[in-house]
Amino acid sequence: DVKVTQSSRYLVKRTGEKVFLECVQDMDHENMFWYRQDPGLGLRLIYFSYDVKMKEKGDIPEGYSVSREKKERFSLILESASTNQTSMYLCASSLLAGGPYEQYFGPGTRLTVT
Amino acid sequence: DAKTTQPNSMESNEEEPVHLPCNHSTISGTDYIHWYRQLPSQGPEYVIHGLTSNVNNRMASLAIAEDRKSSTLILHRATLRDAAVYYCILRGAGGTSYGKLTFGQGTILTVHP
Numbered sequence: 001d002v003k004v005t006q007s008s009r010y011l012v013k014r015t016g017e018k019v020f021l022e023c024v025q026d027m028d029h030e031n032m033f034w035y036r037q038d039p040g041l042g043l044r045l046i047y048f049s050y051d052v053k054m055k056e057k058g059d060i061p062e063g064y065s066v067s068r069e070k071k072e073r074f075s076l077i078l079e080s081a082s083t084n085q086t087s088m089y090l091c092a093s094s095l096l097a098g099g100p101y102e103q104y105f106g107p108g109t110r111l112t113v114t
Numbered sequence: 115d116a117k118t119t120q121p122n123s124m125e126s127n128e129e130e131p132v133h134l135p136c137n138h139s140t141i142s143g144t145d146y147i148h149w150y151r152q153l154p155s156q157g158p159e160y161v162i163h164g165l166t167s168n169v170n171n172r173m174a175s176l177a178i179a180e181d182r183k184s185s186t187l188i189l190h191r192a193t194l195r196d197a198a199v200y201y202c203i204l205r206g207a208g209g210t211s212y213g214k215l216t217f218g219q220g221t222i223l224t225v226h227p
Contacts, residue, residue: 035214035215043158043215043217045214058214059214090157090158092158099144099206100165103160103215104160105157105158106157107156107157
């Protein structure tokens, strides 16, 4: 089975702190994604990576950056955390993008910024 | 991606089959039908997907109408662990929008013991 792991299930940070969320997948997938999920807003894509060191902005990249130095690892960085970044953060991976390919999600990190 | 319509909620009893419907009347010829589910406080989980033919896997079956304008996810024997929000989505073959997933409201499935 595909396994996607995230570094923390719950995280509490203070406003202005730099926050690192890590995601690791073990299936040699090309594509990795970072989403956030908020009640009433559904799933929103923050960043996407289709290869090592390659990244594309999603729908809501402001306030975030990403790093993919190794194929299996995709990190999300909150440069200066703010209270409006309190959310559930979900990492996903897929072999390739597009219709025939399913995405596998990690368990999520619930981040609270105070 | 084209729009899907699902009932807001459904209920079932444990060990009974569950049929979760999804309408997608504007589906294009190259759209794949995907189902995901999300248990409370967990990440979404891939369930199944198909293009034209019915599909079976260890989790569920997917029945696709001949005109592809609707589909049904079938859980053959519901368990309490199947209580979740089920999302039906369409995904184009070409990898548009970087392959991102867009979830609608989904169907909240309640399973009674």
